[in-house]
Amino acid sequence: MKYDEALKKLSQYGQEHVLEYFDELSGEGKAALLQQIEQTDFSVLAKAAKGDKEQKRGVITPIPAMKLSEIAEKKEEYTNKGIGMIRAGKVGAVLLAGGMGTRLGSDNPKGMYNIGLTKDVYIFERLIRNLLDVVEQAGNYIHLFIMTSEKNHEKTVSFFKEKNFFGYDESYVTFFMQDMAPASDYSGKVYMETKGLMSASPNGNGGWFSSMKRAGVLDIVHKAGIEWLNIFAVDNVLQRIADPCFVGATAENHCAVGAKVIKKAAPDEKVGVMCLEDGRPSIVEYYELTKELMEAKDAAGEPAYNYGVILNYLFRVKDLEEIVGREMPLHIVEKKIPYMNEAGETVKPEKPNGYKYESLVLDMIHMLDSCLVYEVVREREFAPIKNPTGVDSVESARALLKQNGVEL
Numbered sequence: 310m311k312y313d314e315a316l317k318k319l320s321q322y323g324q325e326h327v328l329e330y331f332d333e334l335s336g337e338g339k340a341a342l343l344q345q346i347e348q349t350d351f352s353v354l355a356k357a358a359k360g361d362k363e364q365k366r367g368v369i370t371p372i373p374a375m376k377l378s379e380i381a382e383k384k385e386e387y388t389n390k391g392i393g394m395i396r397a398g399k400v401g402a403v404l405l406a407g408g409m410g411t412r413l414g415s416d417n418p419k420g421m422y423n424i425g426l427t428k429d430v431y432i433f434e435r436l437i438r439n440l441l442d443v444v445e446q447a448g449n450y451i452h453l454f455i456m457t458s459e460k461n462h463e464k465t466v467s468f469f470k471e472k473n474f475f476g477y478d479e480s481y482v483t484f485f486m487q488d489m490a491p492a493s494d495y496s497g498k499v500y501m502e503t504k505g506l507m508s509a510s511p512n513g514n515g516g517w518f519s520s521m522k523r524a525g526v527l528d529i530v531h532k533a534g535i536e537w538l539n540i541f542a543v544d545n546v547l548q549r550i551a552d553p554c555f556v557g558a559t560a561e562n563h564c565a566v567g568a569k570v571i572k573k574a575a576p577d578e579k580v581g582v583m584c585l586e587d588g589r590p591s592i593v594e595y596y597e598l599t600k601e602l603m604e605a606k607d608a609a610g611e612p613a614y615n616y617g618v619i620l621n622y623l624f625r626v627k628d629l630e631e632i633v634g635r636e637m638p639l640h641i642v643e644k645k646i647p648y649m650n651e652a653g654e655t656v657k658p659e660k661p662n663g664y665k666y667e668s669l670v671l672d673m674i675h676m677l678d679s680c681l682v683y684e685v686v687r688e689r690e691f692a693p694i695k696n697p698t699g700v701d702s703v704e705s706a707r708a709l710l711k712q713n714g715v716e717l
């Protein structure tokens with residue numbers, strides 16, 4: 310893109326300040342900034358300027374869940390079905406590792422965090438170990454796609470290489486980078502990180518499938534004959550990945566997606582809960598759950614919105630291909646964004662100073678027709694690491710790992 314074209318694009322969105330220091334940049338710096346402008350979608354910023362925070366929700370009603378007792382009755386049937394699908398190469402796994410992990414506060418990718426006490430135990434290692442359990446059970450490898458971002462790609466890839474992929478067969482691992490979105494101040498003006506670089510952040514975990522497509526990784530999915538993708542978060546060190554019983558249950562119930570859920574510990578626990586929204590599967594975030602919804606009961610007298618999602622979903626690829634490219638709701642999140650001050654220095658703020666723009670995977674669920682809500686045992690499958698201490702922390706995850714017999 311040429312300077313004039315860049316200026317024209319910026320002026321459409323009131324972002325001309327991005328070129329303020331253009332003349333001071335080196336030839337390389339100029340080219341890099343023009344490229345960044347070319348690749349950036351500024352339309353998201355207009356939403357902040359309009360104060361367009363969250364989209365309006367539809368009518369929320371309860372969705373039935375497949376409970377532990379029901380799963381136990383059909384465990385063998387579902388597991389056999391799932392193992393068959395894995396052996397036929399129909400199941401792939403996608404590790405969502407493009408996030409910034411700001412709450413944990415480490416400069417490295419979250420998965421490189423060492424949670425060991427007497428030996429090294431990295432988050433990535435725990436996840437690979439969990440997946441290897443299924444590989445051993447099925448007797449064949451499962452293709453693993455790892456989503457990184459521009460911010461952590463190189464470190465993630467070299468870490469896996471240095472650790473020999475923690476014993477996983479490297480030929481079944483594919484890395485791809487997710488897309489970035491600009492970050493702005495509260496009025497919607499994009500921040501500059503340096504004179505030649507706009508502040509940008511990964512565009513949220515909802516961009517995983519479109520990023521996979523753009524990166525050309527979908528060709529591998531097609532060639533390998535993968536029909537289902539199990540996406541999972543980097544920070545839940547206890548979760549079961551490509552769990553044969555879950556895979557079999559989702560397929561046998563002819564659902565477009567399966568969602569692993571846990572029973573809420575308390576009505577006001579801070580997890581998003583599964584529901585129907587205007588008759589389609591959906592998720593209400595904890596901060597959207599009104600008192601009325603929190604107190605609602607189902608026919609059996611149980612809380613009607615009682616199953617929280619843990620970011621472990623099994624998607625049917627053909628259904629994803631139908632929705633890819635459709636516009637997704639945009640979530641405007643207040644965050645700490647590094648920016649350049651008047652002296653030209655990059656500042657890392659202590660407090661939130663603007664917005665990041667993200668699409669979320671939970672919004673994909675609502676775009677699909679059917680979802681199997683599949684209960685798992687919290688103490689066995691849910692140990693998220695979001696913070697260094699306290700709730701959902703390194704400390705709480707260590708305790709849960711020990712409880713499950715994992716040596717640290």
Ligand code: UTP
Binds near residue numbers: 406407409487
């Ligand atoms: P979180 O919501 O915990 O966000 O991500 P985060 O950015 O990692 O952490 P904080 O909020 O800054 O502390 C849930 C999952 O989605 C992935 C994360 O890597 C994690 O597995 N994710 C999040 C992405 O892959 N890309 C994103 O843009 C955002």
